[in-house]
Amino acid sequence: MKYVIVIPDGCADEPIEALDGKTPLQAASLPNMDRIASTGTLALSDNTPIEFPAGSEVANLCLFGYNPHECFTGRAPLEAAAGGILLGPHDFAIRCNLVTVEDQTMIDFTADHISTEESTELLKAAQEALLNDDALPAHWRGRFEFVPGVSYRNLLIYRGDAATPSPFSDETRSTAPHDLTDLPIGDEFPRGPGSNWLVQWMSDSAEIFSEHPVNQKRKAAGKRPATNVWLWGLGGAPAMQSFQQRFDVQGAMITAVDLLRGIAALAGWPRIEVAGATGYLDTDYAAKGRAAIAALDEYDLVCVHIEAPDEASHEGRHDAKIEALQAIDQKIVGPLLEKLETIGEYRILVMPDHPTLCSTKKHAHGMVPLAMSGSGIAADSQTTYDELAADESGQRFPHGWDLMDQFIVSK
Template sequence: MKYVIVIPDGCADEPIEALGGQTPLQAAKLPAMDRLAAQGVLALANNTPVHLPAGSEVANLCLLGYDPDTYFTGRAPLEAAAQGITLNEHDWAIRCNLVTIENQTMVDFTADHVTTAEATELLEAVQTQLLSETPIDSRLEFIPGVSYRNLLLYRGDRATLAPFSTDTRSTAPHDLTDLPVADDFPRGPGSDTLVRLMNASAELFADHPVNKKRIAAGKRPVTNIWLWGIGGAPSLPSFESRHGVQGAMITAVDLLRGIAALVGWPRIEVDGATGYLDTDYAAKGRAALDALQHYDLVCVHVEAPDEASHEGRHAAKIEALEQIDRHIVAPLHQSLQASGDYRILVTPDHPTFCSTKKHTHGMVPLAMAGTGIVADAQTSYDELAADASGKRFDHGWDLMNAFIKR
């Protein structure tokens, strides 16, 4: 049996007036996904329990079969795993975005997609010029990642009481797009250190050479660091030990790379995969076809629909969905049908509404087809058709048992 999971991140949405009351899934031309719906089953799944963040960190753990109440410790630890960083018992990881804030409003949580080289230079300045004021600071280290997505680590030990705890609260910057930020700075244990660094970074970045060059080039400056997603060391049992299947991950996003590392999946890097709307969809499809020759299960994650939603661009979201359909779902399904027993699953992790530009709690539609799956009456892949199916996974982590079940 071969298995394929395709995750069009954040593709679930609400009806949009400009689309005649349709959702992007309904408005897009998706013949391959509709074919899955006609040949298999549709259902709804809840990957975002209301008491946890409605983000990809919780939702993708759920989607892959891990109850977040048991395994979720925070977003940043998952991203640390993507970089091969091991967190010990007393360590903490904190996500560090480079953002653009104007008049106390989150204008851009990506700082106009700052380059990795620019981000590295800015974080070096923060490390050398701001981390010198308290004993806590000597335990903190900024770790550059990709573009605006970076990390701050706190290295603790048994003898020193960590300043942070599970009560340290923070807000994801992508949930603040076009909104005031004054009431959303970190709160709780250790937050004074985080807020001090966030505020000090604004003064440091104001006249930094990186920003002078960006402004001269017509780009938004990086005005601040934004610290969030704090958590301690996670521990996940391997996917193979739970399901008897060895998987591999294709993604351009560190969060999914980190989850893959923690569940024992190798990550397949694809040239041209960017984690944005300009990603090379066809290259991802080709990489997945090749990976099927070597692994029982291949998971292809595509960030583009989510990015379009965060920018409030429904036309770009439709285009991303059609690219995924054409270059990933269609060739993979065709290959699977010609090679023996198989199952294929298409599902987003969480909804992301173009209207609000942020993640939200709620059910997402899934289509599942292949060996042993008896088709239902639905013939299109979208939110309303999935709802009409009457099938529900109220706990999203139950879906994987149903998908892998032989």
């Protein structure tokens, strides 16, 4: 049995007036996803338990069959795993966005999609100014490090030990910057143990970045500057069983996003890097499709994650969201279906992690539609892949982590 999971990140949405009351899924032309729906089954799944943030970190853990109550510690530790950063029992990882804030409003949580090279230069300056020995108490010196990632997505790592009290705890809370687009940030700074340090670094970074040569060049080029760091999503080391231990299936991940790379690493999946995969609307959809087809020759399960629909939603662009969905259908889902139909027994699942609403530009709690077809999956009466059809199917997974037990055939 071969398995394919396609994750059009954040594609679930609500009816949009400009689309005559349709959702982007309903408005898009998706013949291949509809073929999965008409030959298989639809359902709704809740991957965002209300007691957790409505984000990709919890939603994707649920999608892959992991109960977040048992293994979720925070978003940043998952992304640390993507970079091969091992966290000890007293360590913390903290997500560090480079953002654009104007008049105490979150203008852009990506700092205009700042380049990795520019981001690295700014974080070097922040390290020297904010985390030097004169800026920290003696017992925390040398324990903090900014770690550049990709573009605006970076980390701050704290290395602790049993003898040194950590400044943070499980009670430290923060807000994701992508949930603050075009909103005031005054009441959204971190809170709880150690939050005073996070707030101070976020505020002080503004002075360090304001006249930095990187930002001077960006402004001269008509680009938004990175005004400061935004620290969030912190947590300690997670504990997860490998996917193969859970389901006796070896998977592989195709994604351009560190969060998914990290979940894959913790699940024991190798990551297949694809040239041209950007994690944005300009990603090379066809290259991802080709890589997934090739990977099926080696792995039991191949997961293709595409960030583009989520990015379009964060920008409030339903037209770009529809274009991304149609590209996923044509260049990824269609070729994969053709391949699967030539290799014998298979199952394919199309499913977003969480809803991302164009109207609010934010992630949301709530159920998402899924379509799966293939060997041993009986067809129901639905013929299109969208939120309404999935709702009319009557099938529900109130705990999203239960879905994988039905998708994977027990050996």
